[in-house]
Amino acid sequence: MPYSGDTTLSAEQLWSLRPACREMESKVSEGGLNVTLTIRLLMHGKEVGSIIGKKGETVKKMREESGARINISEGNCPERIVTITGPTDAIFKAFAMIAYKFEEDIINSMSNSTATSKPPVTLRLVVPASQCGSLIGKGGSKIKEIRESTGAQVQVAGDMLPNSTERAVTISGTPDAIIQCVKQICVVMLESPPKGATIPYRPKPASTPVIFAGGQAYTIQGQYAIPHPDQLTKLHQLAMQQTPFTPLGQTTPAFPGLDASPPASTHELTIPNDLIGCIIGRQGTKINEIRQMSGAQIKIANATEGSSERQITITGTPANISLAQYLINARLTSEVTGMGAL
Structure with missing residues (x-):
């Protein structure tokens, strides 16, 4: 975990940071230590x-109310790095807001499901491997102490994250347990700064999927399927045009799996009523786009009384169905997160 500030803390100052004391947060701020930390989260x-x-309203509010700098890595990646920097009290406030926001999301998702037990809030920290030994402690003593005193589950990954010298530390529990756990981890980070240079983990951009439909390759860019006229397409078209080789004396293809026209299949999914509009679009423009790009037949069932969901039936080849599903999910993600408006 990158660290800046005065590393030569006295025993008294370190003790004032220990979260075992209930008044830790006030002691940290009143102690005048002005220790600045940078904590990285993987999301x-x-x-x-x-x-x-x-x-961007939520992150703006978190920045203003916590006083911490919160930066989110850019790029078309399935994972992103959220960097939180500031004095210890600002860091703890930012973590509290994130933990409670995730709990709110869990509660909201449970209102639409049949689950009876509430899953814990989970956060993943990214920590330099050189500090993980101190976090685990001799024979696992430190991590056991943190688990027992906070009630949170803490797991340190055995392997380093790809192309880095950092490891993931997963924390699960109630928001309050997570906040106490983060405080204790910060103390360990302050007591044991990283040794040597740290190569930070940088999530790789999602490899652009190539989907074959109707003898043509498409790459997904945002919410659109763009024809992909490269060697892959030519090879695919060649394979589709070739008659499977039939040895003498055989009347069935030697490679029955190579079929130029795979049989159509059907896939069904359900979408909440309040999100169906973003799939259909004004006067059906969005659903027609998805039909045209995917080559699949898509039928949306009429709303039924008492049901909060609508059924969507997708018919076509496996490639058509995969592409239609991807485009529908992209529309939903854009609507739910508001990312399209950023």
Whole structure:
């Protein structure tokens, strides 16, 4: 975890940071230590969308109320890095707001499901591997102490994240347990700064999917399928045009899996009523776009009384169905996270 500030803290100052004391947060601020920390979080796209909020309103509020700098890595990646920098009290406020926001999301998602037990809030920190030994402690003593005193579950990944010298530390529990756990982890980070240079983990952009439909390759760019006229397309078209080789004496193809026209299949999914509008679009423009781009037949069932969901039936080849599903999910993600408005 990158760290800046005065690393030569006295025993008294370090003790004042220990979260075992209930008044830790006030002691940190009143102690005048002015220690600045940088903590990195690894989040999935949906989690990032929740933190950003519609038109960036949620993250703006978190920045203003916590006083911490909150930056979100850019790029078309399935994972993003959220960097929180500031004095310790600002860091804890920002973490509290994130933890409570995630709990709110869990509660909202449960109102539409049959689940009876509430899953815990989960955050993933990205920590330099050189600090993980201190976090685990001799024979696992430190991590056991943190678990027992906070009630949070803490797991340190055994392997480093790809192309980096950092490891993921997963924290699960109630928001209050997570906040106490983060405070204790900060103390360990202050007591044991990173050794040597840290190569930070940078999530790789999502590899652009190439989907074949009707003998043509398409790459997905945002919410659109763009024809992809490269060697892959030529090879695919060649394969589609070739008659499977039939050895003498055989009347069935030697490679029955290579079929120029795979049989049509059907896939069904349900969408909440309040989101169906973003799939249909004004006067059906969006659903017609998805039909045209995917080559699939898409039928949306009429609303039924007492049901909060609508059924969508997609018919076509597996490639058509995959592309239609992707485009529908892209529309939903854009609507739910407000990312399209940013």
